[in-house]
């Protein structure tokens with residue numbers, strides 16, 4: 619299937635990395651991938667809808683129908699037979715000053731030869747993007763950005779100012795490349811941002827934390843949305859799990875600032891945690907870890923290979939580095 623993903627613009631590399639990690643997690647056979655600004659185009663075989671439902675840092679995921687100049691798009695639209703179905707067509711210029719209505723009108727007229735316009739609940743939702751060429755697709759998934767906004771920690775019953783925004787928690791889970799039916803571990807679960815997002819994605823989340831209040835808060839929050847998740851009181855350096863029990867780690871450890879390490883040096887904590895991950899994870903499995911400084915990636919033992927890192931500036935004195943490692 620040829621598809622394109624309309625990535626969100628909140629970061630220069632993280633949205634693309636998230637989408638590619640989701641594709642890898644669902645074991646799609648990726649034949650090709652190219653990107654221009656916020657447009658990621660792929661040719662892949664496998665369950666694209668499942669990939670689409672995972673992604674947070676995007677607007678739409680579309681099946682690609684045709685590309686070329688506007689005349690080629692219109693010729694394709696005139697040849698389509700919608701058999702009386704309802705449709706909508708929306709255009710967007712990527713990096714161009716474009717008035718969408720100048721494209722939507724003529725294209726809508728072409729499609730209207732065999733279908734009927736319904737701007738609210740169409741059967742066929744077409745998306746025309748204009749980058750270095752025109753690309754027409756049928757929307758297979760629209761990312762629910764408002765849900766991601768409404769579930770941020772300030773709106774949850776158990777709240778502390780340490781939590782990742784749900785869209786970045788989701789990106790972190792995707793970077794861990796855990797498949798949809800898999801088990802993901804967050805051993806520094808805090809208020810449960812990562813665990814809750816993994817549950818919303820259909821995974822089995824396991825969370826743990828050394829702080830009793832965090833464990834009971836996350837457990838209560840999870841109870842409402844997932845039946846088979848699990849939250850335990852545990853030190854991240856001494857995890858009560860047998861080797862191979864999880865399909866990946868997605869975690870946001872303390873940075874040695876707001877969230878306490880109870881006096882332990884941050885490098886010592888990371889060193890202990892990475893050793894515990896190494897004992898737990900089988901070869902080929904990923905750990906996605908947010909670090910406050912890219913040099914902290916050196917704390918990963920030789921049993922981990924560095925895969926990628928994406929720096930996200932939070933404010934003047936905090937940059938979160940979304941780092942990915944694979945167990946070798």
Ligand SMILES: C[S@@+](CC[C@H](N)C(=O)[O-])C[C@H]1O[C@@H](n2cnc3c(N)ncnc32)[C@H](O)[C@@H]1O
Nearest residue numbers: 781806808809811827828829853854870872877
């Ligand atoms: C940055 S916060 C996690 C934020 C989390 N992503 C959230 O959504 O709330 C780090 C967490 O690590 C926990 N922590 C600190 N040292 C720990 C240790 N040795 N083992 C397990 N958890 C620890 C803290 O209690 C804190 O809840």
